[in-house]
Amino acid sequence: MPPEPYAELLMSKFLADTTPLKTPAFRRLWLAGAVSQLGAQFTVVAVPVQLYQLTHSSAYVGLAGLFALVPMLVLAPLGGVLADLYDRRRILVVTSSGLAVSSVLLWVQAAFPLARGSAQIWIILALFALQQAFFSVNNPARGAIIPLLLPSGQLAAANALHFTVIGLTTFVGPMLGGVLLGVPGVGLARLYLIDAVTMCATISAAIRLPASRPTQRNSTANGLPAAQTEARPGSAGTGANAGTRAKDALKALLKGFAHLRADQILLATFVADLIAMVFGMPRALFPEIAHTVLGDPVTGGSHLGLLYAAVPVGAFLGGLFSGWVPRVGRQGLAVVLAVAAWGVGVVGFGGALAAWGASGFWAALTCMAFAGLADTFSSVFRSTMLQSAAPDELRGRMQGVFFLVVAGGPRLADLLHGYGATILGPTSTTVLGGGLVVVGIAIAAALLPRFTAYRADV
Structure with missing residues (x-):
């Protein structure tokens, strides 16, 4: 057989592996996720801009992180339990519909305000919390479905494709949202509406997924009777049965945490991301930086859109050139290096x-794009380690904890950075946070040597 042309060989080694897209169910879910993710970015921009517009305070923007974090703390682990006990497809359909309704x-x-001033602020925060509650149950089910659609050898490539979409949509979405904010007749309200409409793509794709009801094997492993875990939709049973289910769900949840505590490698994947996101995610400061450092109007502008897009640009490039990722064996060490690189990028941004104010804007964006590239590699390796190491009967619960860390960490960062900026200012807060990431991941690597030494089968 003739040797593979050099150009094709180079592409196969470095560009994203698209083999998982040959599976129709995964392809539909992936494409629908791209559409819905793009729409979701409009709300990501609209909520902080609306809060900053109403209050002129990063502290209130950070408060949105707290309102998002509280439902995540409660519902993300519960969502993982539900994904292990019930039909993951049904969970995905119901929660995606809830996300669309909350965006409406x-x-x-925003379009028909019934309250003004502080009352409107609390309405925004409450609705944002409701949206994040649905998201907290939705994400573990989505993550737990993927290993049922693909062979284990394709999981790393599937995760790289997933984070490529996240990178692309979170790059295009904020930039487009920033532009639309300045278009007459569009404004904040229409951004929320676009988010609701695009979520319909995921609802449609989820409906077409194969059923993924827990198996007898998984139920037994959980210590739950199969009749309970495979209860027919709508068969709530008596109050006594509901109470039994609640106790069984609590047992299942505690079993998941016990497994996590005993597995240093899985635990370390979550610790690494918490260090990176809690200390190093300065997005709550973007409206203030755009307004006070870069000169944007308080309602937002082109600088704000580019600030939100910088990390996703790097993430997209990382996903695009991820062909080498499935061949990395020392995945734990790769996570440590990627998290440290993220911290360095954040320090450079701030x-x-x-140092240079508005004249340093493009240098700052380059640093954040570098940070985004590093974070993509960290995310891909951590996701692959989690999906490969966690047993199927616990996979939903592990995905629940994964989502709580990945999505909850930045929300906690919003709160800390928002209030930190009131004391140190936005740029000094950012530099301090990036430095803490580098120090924190070095300490974690020293305390968790099995994680750093982890080697995957490649």
Whole structure:
């Protein structure tokens, strides 16, 4: 057989592996996720901009992180339990519908405000919390479905494709949202409405997925009777049965945490991401930086859109050139290095703005794009380690904890950075946070040597 042409060989080694897209169910879910993710970015921009517009305070923008974090703390682990006990497809359909409805309600409060001043602020925060509650149950089910659609050898490639979509949509979405904010007749309200409409793509794809009801083997492993875990939809049973189910769900949840505590490698994947996101995610400061450092109007502008897009640009490039990722064996060490690189990028971002102000804007964006590239590699390796190491009967619960860390960490960062900026200012807060990431991941690597030494079968 003739040797593979050099160009094709180079592409196969470095560009994203698209083999998982040959599976129709995964392809539909992936494409629908791209559409819905793009729409979701409009709300990501609209909520902080609306809060900053109403309050002129990063502290209130950070408060949105707390309102998002509380339902995540409760519902993300519960969502993982539900994904292990019930039909994951049904969970995905119901929660995606809830996400669409919550976006419609955000559109209503912006387009037809029934309250003004502080009352409107609390309405926005409450609706944002509702949206994040649905998201907290939705994400573990989605993550737990993927290993049922693909062979284990394709999981790393599937995760790389997933994070490529996240990178692309979170790059295009904020930039487009920033532009639309300045278009007459569009504004904040329409951004929320677009989010609701695009979520319909995921609802449609989820309906077409094969059923994924827990198996007898998984039920037994959980210590739950199969009749309970495979209860027919709508068969709530008596109050006594509901109470039994609640106790069984609590047992299942505790079993998941016990497994996590005993597995240093899985635990370390979550610790690494918490260090990176809690200390190093400065997005709550973007409206203030755009307004006070870069000169954007308080309602948002082109600088704000580019700030939100910088990390996703790097993430997209990381996903695009991820062909080498499935061949990495020392995945634990790769996570440590990627998290440290993220911290360095964040320090560079804040340092460029602190030293040069508006004239350092493009240098700052380059640093954040580098950070986004590093974070993509960290995310791909951590996701692959989690999906490969966690047993199927616990996979939903592990995905629940994964989502709680991945999505909850930045929400906690919003709160800390928002209030930190009131004391140190936005750029100094950013530099301090990036430095803490580098120090924190070095300490974690020293305390968790099995994680750093982890080697995957490649």
